[in-house]
Amino acid sequence: MSRGQNILRSVVLTVGALVFLFPFYYMVIGSLQEEPDPTVAGAFPNPANLTLDNYSDINGRINLLQGLLNSGIFTGGVILCTVVFGVLVGYALAQLQWRGRGVTFALALLVQVVPFQLLMIPLYVMIARDYGLADNYLGMILPFAINSTAVIIFRQYFLQIPKELFDAARIDGAGELRILRRIALPLVRPALLTVVLLTFIGPWNEFLWPFLITKEASLQPLAVSLANYLSNVAATAANPFGAVLAGACVLAGPAVILFILFQRHFVSNNIGSGVKG
Amino acid sequence: MSLTTASRSAAGRSTTPPGGGPRRRKRPLLGTNPFGLLLSAPYLIFVLAVFAYPLVFAFWMSFHDYYFAAPGAQVDRPFVGLENFREVLADPAIIRSFGNVGTFLLINVPLTVVLSLVLATALNKAVRFRTFLRVSYYVPYVTASVAVVGVWIFLFSGNGLVNQILGPLAPEPAWLINETWAMPTIAIFVTWKGLGFFILLYLAALQNVSEELYEAAATDGAGKIRMFFSVTVPGVRPATVLVLLLSTVTGANLFTEPYLLTGGGGPNGASSSPVLMMYQRGIEQGSPDTAAAIGVILVIGVLILAFVQRKLAGGDES
Numbered sequence: 001m002s003r004g005q006n007i008l009r010s011v012v013l014t015v016g017a018l019v020f021l022f023p024f025y026y027m028v029i030g031s032l033q034e035e036p037d038p039t040v041a042g043a044f045p046n047p048a049n050l051t052l053d054n055y056s057d058i059n060g061r062i063n064l065l066q067g068l069l070n071s072g073i074f075t076g077g078v079i080l081c082t083v084v085f086g087v088l089v090g091y092a093l094a095q096l097q098w099r100g101r102g103v104t105f106a107l108a109l110l111v112q113v114v115p116f117q118l119l120m121i122p123l124y125v126m127i128a129r130d131y132g133l134a135d136n137y138l139g140m141i142l143p144f145a146i147n148s149t150a151v152i153i154f155r156q157y158f159l160q161i162p163k164e165l166f167d168a169a170r171i172d173g174a175g176e177l178r179i180l181r182r183i184a185l186p187l188v189r190p191a192l193l194t195v196v197l198l199t200f201i202g203p204w205n206e207f208l209w210p211f212l213i214t215k216e217a218s219l220q221p222l223a224v225s226l227a228n229y230l231s232n233v234a235a236t237a238a239n240p241f242g243a244v245l246a247g248a249c250v251l252a253g254p255a256v257i258l259f260i261l262f263q264r265h266f267v268s269n270n271i272g273s274g275v276k277g
Numbered sequence: 278m279s280l281t282t283a284s285r286s287a288a289g290r291s292t293t294p295p296g297g298g299p300r301r302r303k304r305p306l307l308g309t310n311p312f313g314l315l316l317s318a319p320y321l322i323f324v325l326a327v328f329a330y331p332l333v334f335a336f337w338m339s340f341h342d343y344y345f346a347a348p349g350a351q352v353d354r355p356f357v358g359l360e361n362f363r364e365v366l367a368d369p370a371i372i373r374s375f376g377n378v379g380t381f382l383l384i385n386v387p388l389t390v391v392l393s394l395v396l397a398t399a400l401n402k403a404v405r406f407r408t409f410l411r412v413s414y415y416v417p418y419v420t421a422s423v424a425v426v427g428v429w430i431f432l433f434s435g436n437g438l439v440n441q442i443l444g445p446l447a448p449e450p451a452w453l454i455n456e457t458w459a460m461p462t463i464a465i466f467v468t469w470k471g472l473g474f475f476i477l478l479y480l481a482a483l484q485n486v487s488e489e490l491y492e493a494a495a496t497d498g499a500g501k502i503r504m505f506f507s508v509t510v511p512g513v514r515p516a517t518v519l520v521l522l523l524s525t526v527t528g529a530n531l532f533t534e535p536y537l538l539t540g541g542g543g544p545n546g547a548s549s550s551p552v553l554m555m556y557q558r559g560i561e562q563g564s565p566d567t568a569a570a571i572g573v574i575l576v577i578g579v580l581i582l583a584f585v586q587r588k589l590a591g592g593d594e595s
Contacts, residue, residue, distance in 0.1 A: 005501065009399050014406070016396065017413035020469065024416065026438070027428045039441055085323070088316040096313030099306065104317050111328050113522065115579070117530040117552045118572040121559045122331035122338065129345060146323045176312040205421035207533045212560065223423040227537055230427060241431050248424035259419045263412055 027252070031055070031245035054242035055250075061243070062229050064250055067222030070137075071251075074210065074221050075203045077141040082150045082199045083192065089146075090154025091184050095166055105155070111148045119143070120208065128213050135216045144203050150195045157191040158184070193265045197258065204255055222251045338569040345563055361570035371558075371571060374542070374549040375578070377460050381550070382528045382582075384464035389524045390517060393472055397479035398509055418473030426537045429466055453539050459548040463534050471527065475520050482516030483509070514590065521586045529579045532556065551575045 026043060032050040058064065092098065093105055123143055133139030161184075169179045207223050214220045220228070226247045307314055339361050346352045365371050400410060417425065432438050433452040440447035448455050452462045490508045499507060510517075532552040535542045541557075542549030551571050559568025 009403065010405060013396070013399050013403055013410050017410050020417060020472075021413050023425060023428045023432065023469075024420075026432065027425070030428065030431060040438065043438065085319045089320040092313035092316040096308075096310040096316075098308035098310050098313035098317075100314060100317075100321075101308070104321060107321075107324050111324060113526055114328055114332065115526055115530045115576065117532065117555065118335055118576050119328065119331040120552075121555065121565045121568045121572065122334035123327070124560065125338075125345075125565060126331065126334070143327050145327070146320055148324075151320065176310070180316075201419050205419075205423070207421070207423050212556075223421050227423045227426075227533075230423070230537055231540065241427070244427040245431070248427045252420045252424040255419050255421065256416060259416065260412060263408065263415070 024252075024256075027245050027248055031242060031249045033242060035242075054246035058229070058243040058247040058250075062217075062222075062225040062247065064222070064247070066218060067220065067225045068250070068254075070219055071204055071221040071223065073137050074140045074206075075200055077137065078144045078147070078203045079196055079199050081141070081145040082147045083195060085146050086150045086154050086195065087185065087188055088180075089151050090156075090188075091158050091180065093151075093155040094158030095161075095163065095184070108148045108151045108155075116143070117208070120212070123209075124212055134213045135219050136213075137219070139213050140210050140221070141203075143209060144206070147195075147199045147202060150199055153195055153198070154188065154191060157188060161187055193262060197262055197265055200258065201255065222247075226251055335569045335572055338566050339573045341566060343566040343569070345565065357566075361566045362574070364567055365570045365574065370546055370549065371551070371554050373546050374551050374554045375574075377542075377546075377548060378529060378531060378550050380460045381464045381467075381531060382525060384461055385468050385528050386521065386524050388464070388468045389472060389475055390520055392468070393475035393520065394479050394510070394513065394517070396472070397476045397483060398505065400476065401480060401483045414476050415473035417470045420470075422470060422533045423537065425470065426466075426534065429462075429538060433462060450544075453548075454544050456544055456547040459539050459544065463531070463538055463548055466534060466538065467528065467531070471524070475524065478516055478520060478523075479513060482513040486512035518587060518590045521590060522583050525582050525586065526579060529575055529582075 029043065029045060031054050032052070033045055034049065034051050034053060037045065055064075089104070089108075093101060093108075127139045127142060128134035131139070133142070165183060166179055169183055174182070203221075205223060206221075207227060210221050211224045211227065214224060217225060217228075226244070229247065230244055305311070340356060340358065341354045342357045342360070343354050344352075396414065400407075400414070403410060430453065433440075435451040435454075437451070440451060448458050452458045486509060490512065491504060494504050494508050530552055531550040535548045535550050535553055536556075539548040542553050552575075555568040555571045558571065559565045
């Protein structure tokens with residue numbers, strides 16, 4: 001491998017990475033500027049001119065804390081259901097012999113390519129109209145409750161654990177429930193963080209579904225209230241872009257920080273196998 | 278792949294009569310470990326309630342005169358045959374939205390496949406700043422569309438940074454309010470946003486391409502470019518089939534971006550998408566039956582596309 005090609009590759013990759021990151025840099029800078037400055041010079045402002053006014057401005061229009069809390073409840077509910085029920089199915093799929101196992105595994109794969117948008121209208125009729133769960137956290141969580149990719153990741157993880165471990169426990173007379181609690185669950189801990197990270201992205205960033213079923217502002221996740229602000233009232237703010245970008249930073253912040261902290265667990269092989277099965 | 282597994286097991290089940298039939302001693306009715314069924318029950322109920330039932334409901338709705346009624350009210354919902362589909366196909370706005378999503382897919386899917394494969398190949402060999410590079414490409418994927426949409430509107434507005442740099446080359450009117458450029462701009466946005474995930478898939482696939490193949494190719498005197506086309510591309514073919522399928526499915530479900538970037542599919546419906554039309558017809562205008570028919574047509578379209586892609590990409594062995 002020649003040195004020249006190596007350098008060329010590094011340069012191309014770095015330039016590409018900077019292009020990918022630039023909108024994020026611009027988002028932060030824009031949220032800190034008093035007046036929107038779309039010129040090239042505006043991308044590199046004097047640090048003395050930066051202000052936090054936009055953040056208090058957006059906070060006055062949409063309650064950021066309430067939005068974050070709603071996003072947190074929505075996301076937390078989905079993660080909780082996914083972890084609790086996902087571990088159980090993953091274990092059953094990998095280590096137990098039961099009728100319907102093949103069908104269940106096929107379903108978990110198939111569900112990942114079913115477009116949610118086709119289900120949107122019937123789900124709206126069922127959840128909002130029939131069950132009366134509009135403007136309700138439960139109604140928000142329900143369609144996302146168990147992430148199928150997470151189920152596959154758990155299964156993949158349990159497949160790596162030798163069957164003999166479980167058979168030995170059975171020979172020693174341990175019941176299935178005891179094997180699950182004492183052997184399977186403690187072993188799954190390393191897969192947990194990958195699953196939590198992967199599951200987090202979905203509901204935290206989801207717009208369409210919570211937008212459909214929450215009309216009450218005090219229950220809307222931040223993505224929904226920010227989008228409503230963006231499409232309705234932005235025109236009336238003193239510095240509409242600054243305020244939108246400030247809200248965007250608050251929405252993007254938790255996901256980006258979590259991802260950077262734990263990017264080690266966002267491993268290609270885990271997730272790749274999760275999608276491929 | 279999964280379809281065949283499912284149908285085979287379903288067929289296998291129907292040959293043994295439930296309960297009363299002659300039971301083979303070797304395999305009990307619920308398998309050797311029925312506890313697994315108990316553990317999976319919550320997930321199976323979830324899939325039935327949130328995927329299977331609504332799927333059937335959507336098809337049913339598209340063939341009936343369905344409208345929102347007060348909760349608990351008993352209303353008549355007569356079968357209307359293909360009436361809803363006729364209504365959809367006679368509506369120029371809906372036809373236009375299907376054309377728009379076609380334009381979107383023509384730009385987004387090839388761009389996604391090529392860029393993610395090239396970037397993944399380069400990232401796979403990169404030694405320096407590995408973590409920094411990977412994180413930069415993944416970050417748009419983990420961020421909410423709603424958050425980054427704001428920056429894009431700012432960047433691509435009339436006197437935004439992009440036009441400032443382009444100067445006299447800037448399109449008039451600006452990107453997102455220009456009938457020709459609105460959809461391509463959205464396609465670029467979605468490509469940028471989703472690329473990280475597809476790079477991740479290709480990176481996983483690249484680990485399975487045997488190093489020996491590269492060595493053999495090098496011995497035969499193949500250059501870098503030749504190696505890429507003769508070893509890497511065929512080696513990751515199953516991943517390519519998957520990337521094609523997933524990017525087509527996500528692309529066909531386009532909603533948030535036209536809703537927010539172009540204020541609901543503007544200008545003049547030049548960037549509307551079928552899902553946006555489903556929202557407008559179904560929920561805003563209260564005819565869920567028309568919306569369900571749009572959804573059914575969309576899914577049939579995606580299935581045909583997926584089938585054609587599979588034939589072309591030759592993913593039979595995956």
